[in-house]
Amino acid sequence: MTPDSLASSPRLYVTAPIVSGAEMAVTDAQSHYLLAVMRCVAGDVVRVFNGRDGEWRARVAPQGKRRATLRVEAQQQPQIPEPGPWLLFAPLKSARLDPLVEKATELGVARLMPVITHRTVVTRVNLQRLAAISIEAAEQCERLTVPQIDAPRSLADVLQDWPSAAPALYFCDEAAVRGGHAVPIIRALDDARDPAAFLVGPEGGFDPAEQNTIRACSFTTSVTLGPRILRAETAAIAALSCWQGVFSRQGVVSAK
Amino acid sequence: MTPDSLASSPRLYVTAPIVSGAEMAVTDAQSHYLLAVMRCVAGDVVRVFNGRDGEWRARVAPQGKRRATLRVEAQQQPQIPEPGPWLLFAPLKSARLDPLVEKATELGVARLMPVITHRTVVTRVNLQRLAAISIEAAEQCERLTVPQIDAPRSLADVLQDWPSAAPALYFCDEAAVRGGHAVPIIRALDDARDPAAFLVGPEGGFDPAEQNTIRACSFTTSVTLGPRILRAETAAIAALSCWQGVFSRQGVVSAK
Numbered sequence: 001m002t003p004d005s006l007a008s009s010p011r012l013y014v015t016a017p018i019v020s021g022a023e024m025a026v027t028d029a030q031s032h033y034l035l036a037v038m039r040c041v042a043g044d045v046v047r048v049f050n051g052r053d054g055e056w057r058a059r060v061a062p063q064g065k066r067r068a069t070l071r072v073e074a075q076q077q078p079q080i081p082e083p084g085p086w087l088l089f090a091p092l093k094s095a096r097l098d099p100l101v102e103k104a105t106e107l108g109v110a111r112l113m114p115v116i117t118h119r120t121v122v123t124r125v126n127l128q129r130l131a132a133i134s135i136e137a138a139e140q141c142e143r144l145t146v147p148q149i150d151a152p153r154s155l156a157d158v159l160q161d162w163p164s165a166a167p168a169l170y171f172c173d174e175a176a177v178r179g180g181h182a183v184p185i186i187r188a189l190d191d192a193r194d195p196a197a198f199l200v201g202p203e204g205g206f207d208p209a210e211q212n213t214i215r216a217c218s219f220t221t222s223v224t225l226g227p228r229i230l231r232a233e234t235a236a237i238a239a240l241s242c243w244q245g246v247f248s249r250q251g252v253v254s255a256k
Numbered sequence: 257m258t259p260d261s262l263a264s265s266p267r268l269y270v271t272a273p274i275v276s277g278a279e280m281a282v283t284d285a286q287s288h289y290l291l292a293v294m295r296c297v298a299g300d301v302v303r304v305f306n307g308r309d310g311e312w313r314a315r316v317a318p319q320g321k322r323r324a325t326l327r328v329e330a331q332q333q334p335q336i337p338e339p340g341p342w343l344l345f346a347p348l349k350s351a352r353l354d355p356l357v358e359k360a361t362e363l364g365v366a367r368l369m370p371v372i373t374h375r376t377v378v379t380r381v382n383l384q385r386l387a388a389i390s391i392e393a394a395e396q397c398e399r400l401t402v403p404q405i406d407a408p409r410s411l412a413d414v415l416q417d418w419p420s421a422a423p424a425l426y427f428c429d430e431a432a433v434r435g436g437h438a439v440p441i442i443r444a445l446d447d448a449r450d451p452a453a454f455l456v457g458p459e460g461g462f463d464p465a466e467q468n469t470i471r472a473c474s475f476t477t478s479v480t481l482g483p484r485i486l487r488a489e490t491a492a493i494a495a496l497s498c499w500q501g502v503f504s505r506q507g508v509v510s511a512k
Contacts, residue, residue, distance in 0.1 A: 008449075015261075105285075106486050106490050107482070140485065140487070141487075178263065185505075186504070188504045201492075224504065226365065226500040226504040228399060230362050230364075231358075231396070234363070234493075237359070237490075238363065239497075240497060241494035241501075242501040244481065244482040245441050245442040245482070248440045248444055248480065248481070
């Protein structure tokens with residue numbers, strides 16, 4: 001078992017506590033992935049994490065042709081804090097929302113908060129589907145946690161109930177492209193030392209009344225992502241990319 | 257005609273010179289978009305650009321039910337330089353490549369360069385399809401140019417023929433996630449004053465020999481995007497987002 005083969009072994013998110021020597025159940029989908037997709041056989045190495053106990057090495061124990069369990073061996077990595085931003089976004093069609101959730105997870109988002117705005121067309125969100133996408137992304141990108149995903153709420157309620165201990169909210173304000181005032185995002189994040197939250201609008205943007213409400217909140221800062229009009233999901237990914245870039249530079253998020 | 261309604265009018269890329277008072281043909285797809293999708297009628301305002309003559313106001317002149325021409329009125333914006341980065345990327349399946357091209361265009365990429373690497377699985381690239389996607393993205397995001405899209409070449413050839421006047425090449429080096437040496441991307445871009453090019457690998461990454469070849473080139477700098485393993489298209493979008501963030505802050509790319 002070389003370090004390289006451990007690094008390239010399948011990586012699974014589980015919900016149960018991970019205990020040395022334990023035999024762990026996995027979901028039907030994970031059994032299928034291990035046995036049918038990855039063609040694992042008895043004794044093959046996998047890695048497991050649950051967001052609390054770090055990452056562990058385990059070995060596959062097939063139970064017949066369709067079901068597998070895992071025998072837990074040793075901890076590979078202790079749990080470390082993964083401080084990430086919150087993302088407030090208006091739900092989009094799944095062709096655009098699914099990649100957004102995937103990429104936000106890869107970019108380290110800690111909490112996904114769907115908000116319903118005046119111009120939000122898509123108001124039903126399949127939370128189970130989004131959770132599955134974010135778990136798969138967390139498995140692939142080597143996170144030790146999965147993002148929290150909230151049920152959709154109206155933007156007005158979320159702003160009204162913003163806790164005083166919550167992160168500063170950066171409003172990705174596309175009015176800046178048309179001459180409005182906003183701080184370039186990298187400059188705004190340079191000055192920040194605390195966790196961040198980002199707010200991006202729906203396709204078509206926030207309506208003027210909403211824009212005024214958002215800007216009037218004491219905890220919001222209008223930021224601009226650059227000189228072009230970005231699609232909603234592009235804006236979200238760009239904001240999170242800048243956050244990751246700035247915080248990686250500052251060593252707040254350091255390479256493992 | 258208020259400024260707001262001009263800003264929300266359809267925006268079309270054309271290839272012909274744009275001349276005040278001229279009657280311009282548009283493609284069949286554009287006729288369909290104007291007449292069937294946007295339901296434009298005679299005299300409705302559209303905006304046109306061709307990458308050379310700035311942005312112009314024009315009015316729709318339907319020619320029957322299915323074909324439209326445009327009558328050019330006045331220039332709305334002069335052509336300005338849009339200095340953007342080059343992106344060298346291994347072709348991906350279209351479900352991941354199409355959004356990459358769309359988002360790279362929104363984020364200001366000047367030149368898309370598909371490169372074939374040792375582990376590149378997808379070697380055929382539909383350049384016409386990618387051009388159509390990038391044109392649509394340029395229309396939507398208010399660019400005055402569309403990116404240049406190169407035919408695929410082998411990575412080895414591209415590196416060997418790198419012109420001395422070409423931009424510095426930032427190698428998005430995921431070895432850094434596993435303890436290798438790379439400069440955090442924002443810090444690398446902070447020090448840069450010239451145009452940039454970014455290189456991202458295929459799914460599965462570059463093989464070790466390729467990594468060494470890339471790092472050995474005098475014009476490359478290994479950069480890290482953060483502590484996680486990103487999918488190929490996420491890495492490309494994150495790198496371009498950081499570039500846009502840094503250059504917007506420096507005022508090199510300023511809001512219109």
